[in-house]
Amino acid sequence: MLGALQVQHFSPLSGTGTARLAxxxxxPVLSEIAxxxxxxxxxxxxxxxxxxxxxxxxLDRP
Structure with missing residues (x-):
């Protein structure tokens, strides 16, 4: 739960860190993934x- 709260407030994938990587x-591969x-x-x-x-x-994904 704590990890989810940290991601939500400090570093979601939609946040500024991902924008910088993009x-x-x-x-180029990292940039595309970002x-x-x-x-x-x-x-x-x-x-x-x-x-x-x-x-x-x-376990494999369904």
Whole structure:
């Protein structure tokens, strides 16, 4: 829960850190991924992370 709150308030993928990564022309793959990640809301990020935790290690996605 604490991690989710920190992400929501300090560093969501839609935040300024991701925007800075999207501007990196010398790292085109990272830049492209960051541009795509900017569209992920804090809630989407939380739910995806929670799904990974609940699924457990070694289990494939459905």
């Amino acid at each position: 501007e990196l022309s010398d790292l 541009r795509e990640a900017q569209g992920v809301s804090a809630e989407q990020e939380f739910r995806a992370g929670l799904e990974i935790v609940l699924r457990g290690p070694g």
